[in-house]
Amino acid sequence: MNSASLKSRAGSDLPWMDMVAGLSLAGLLASSSIAYARLGQLPPQAGLIASALGLLCYGLVGRSRFAVVAPTSSSATVMAAATASMAGGNALLQMGLSTALVVLTGLMFMLAGLLRLGRISDFIARPVLRGFSLGLAWVICIKQVPTLVGYSAQASGALPTAWELVTHVDQWHPWSLMVGLTALGLLCLGGIYQKLPMAFAVIVLGIVANRMLGLNALGVAEVGAIQLTLQRPQLPSLSQAQWQQLAEMAMAVMLMVYGESCTSIRTYSLIKKDPVDANRDLWALGLSNLTSGLFNGLPVGAGFSQTSASVVYGAQGKATTWVALVALLILVGTSLPYLALTPEPVLAAIVIFSMWKSLGWGPLKIYFGLHRSRLSAVAAALGAIFFGVLDGLILGIGMSFIMALLQLGKGAVQELGRLGQDTVWVDRDACPEAQGVPGVMVLRPDEGFTFANAESLCHAIRQRIESAPIPPQVLVLSLERSPDLDGGAVESLRELVQSLQEQEIRLIFVRLSTRVIQVLETVHLFGIPDEHLSELTVHQGVLQAEKSMGSANAGAAA
Known part of the structure; x- marks a missing residue:
């Protein structure tokens, strides 16, 4: 077969491959968006709005053909930790703080783009980022276990939550545990067939089981009504001190989101020979977060999980993004009453499964093998687990700067x-x-x-x-x-x-x-x-x- 016929054949296949990838990606984003909204301690619609706006804004402005900009587990967790400490249990205030934090994150991205700081992610040393990601994965999983087993934990930190779960096994809810473990088992089984949107399939099965078996009547919690209304964009009414405190946190969120986004974009730019424009991506991520914040959405980034899933599903270009956006809007517009019936243990299982590959020490082996940066990587991981997500992130960024200063100050x-x-x-x-x-x-x-x-x-x-x-x-x-x-x-x-x-x-x-x-x-x-x-x-x-x-x-x- 000559090169002309190969090109013709590839050209005819690309739209279909992008369509299949987009439909599969829409199912994944619908389920993960609701799950990550739980992590961010916001209503489910916050995740759906953020996914739609992330796809739209990055599709219009971003350079990468494969990056999928949507809510990520890490950014949602950091946002929840930052705003919960300031809200003091006031849910309405926490929502306003979350809106302000996402807006400020978007503005800082845009400022970085204006200053052409495309290498800003280098401010976080790779060992620190790897270590923090490991610690964050453990924190996320531990915090999801109470929902998985149907137990209302009173502790706030990861280790106290784990201890409370172990000492109150007799209070676990059997039906919730059964639903959660079944969902985890199906996700693991579906992992063999990576091109299937198993997260979405598990949610559908959970909804069907809820309707047929009456799981909610048996005590299994469900998502509940999803009120998807686009209100007029407006900033929350906060004090100057609150804005200043959020600005400091927004800098940390921006560095973490861009570090994760930059990693996934660069990875597939090398694999797919896709050109990269780091400063343009800063503008795209800034616009995505700014609009998401103005409409009360979650922070968004080109997370490695959704970007790699898009490639696995067969994405060939940006057409996948537009197909996923349209499919997500249709799905949300027609299926909200059904999504409200999703059992919460199923969402917890999806979050835990998405973090499963990040729980191992594999990414840190290289630092132990080279006998370099071991302390900073381990300290960042333990910092997130022992001191909390926000303090662990700040500790990690501080360690990155210390490492850079020590390296610069050698004077050899x-x-x-x-x-x-x-x-x-x-x-x-x-x-x-x-x-x-x-x-x-x-x-x-x-x-x-x-x-x-x-x-x-x-x-x-x-x-x-x-x-x-x-x-x-x-x-x-x-x-x-x-x-x-x-x-x-x-x-x-x-x-x-x-x-x-x-x-x-x-x-x-x-x-x-x-x-x-x-x-x-x-x-x-x-x-x-x-x-x-x-x-x-x-x-x-x-x-x-x-x-x-x-x-x-x-x-x-x-």
């Missing part, structure tokens, strides 16, 4: 030498056979110069010079790992140049980026000639240093 500088007669210059500590050039010292910082490490790097450079058996006449400094220089770095370099001039050591900069050259020429580093600020290689810089030493020696002899 390599001294380079030449291998034989080659033009290749390498680290002399790693290759003792590498030789230097008399009168010339070649140094290269391990990290780029920034305000956070400039002082320590300059100190390391001075130490290298002081420890040399014979003080060098010329210092060749390679800044190849510094794409730009901030004000603090420039000021530190200025002091370094001044101290070298006092020691009568000439300085030649090499491997400079165009931007760094412009900066150094602008600030006039104590009269260093422009030819000593260049993009030359290290070897070319050494040749220039030898030439300058020869000229200086000839001048001294004359």
Whole structure:
């Protein structure tokens, strides 16, 4: 079969594949939206509204063809933890706080997009994010067990809830436990056939069982009436102090949502050769959360579970998103009375099953194998379990910043030498056979110069010079790992140049980026000639240093 016929055949198959994927995805989102609304301690309609608006807004603005923007278990749990602590048991106030938190999250996404902070997710170290996700998965599952077994737990934290469940086994509701375990069993069985929307199928079976067996009359709780009404968008009436406190929490929610979204988008961009525009995604996620918040919906993101489910169902492009949106609207418009009959243990089973693969230590094995970042990953996991979701997230983000500062503050500088007669210059500590050039010292910082490490790097450079058996006449400094220089770095370099001039050591900069050259020429580093600020290689810089030493020696002899 030739390439033209292959293209024709693929083109005819794509719409059908997107249609099947969209219909399957709509069933999954209908069930998960209601389940995640429970996690967020909001009415079921909050999840349905958020799913519809997330699909619409990201479909219009977002770049990825495979990302599915909808409520996620992690963002719903964090939102509930943040607002419950402020509401003090007032359900109406908690709903207003949730609305404000989602709106602020959307605005912060848009601000990040305006500032083109596409790499903002890097502020959360990957080990911390993995560890927190593990702890969060355990917290979510533990908090769903009371609903699964039909027990009304009084404890608030994950560990106290687990202890209360263990010590009150005699108060578990047998029918609720039977329904929940049956739903879990069907979900596990359906996992063998991954292209089937088993979550939706289990909800349908739960509704049928409720109608035929009268589960509600037997004491099994059900979702209850779903009042889906779109009210006029408006902000809640909150105090200035409440807005300020929510703004701090919104920053944490934004970082977590974008970290999760960025992971799923990048994963499938590599697998599917799908182009990525991180700054555009910031705008798309911002618009999605802003509109969801204005209509009292949950926070949304490109969660890994729904995005991977879309690909498994056969999605080939954005047509899947539009099919899923239309199907979800039709489903909600025609089936709300039936969805209200969904047994709550079934929703709890769906949430637990969606978290099941995240409960293992597999994602953290790499950090233990490399003997790196183990403490931060484990601390983030235990922080979420022992101190709660919100405090665990803040602890994780704080640890990320500490890790970054510690890494930046090391101030390591390599001294380079030449291998034989080659033009290749390498680290002399790693290759003792590498030789230097008399009168010339070649140094290269391990990290780029920034305000956070400039002082320590300059100190390391001075130490290298002081420890040399014979003080060098010329210092060749390679800044190849510094794409730009901030004000603090420039000021530190200025002091370094001044101290070298006092020691009568000439300085030649090499491997400079165009931007760094412009900066150094602008600030006039104590009269260093422009030819000593260049993009030359290290070897070319050494040749220039030898030439300058020869000229200086000839001048001294004359």
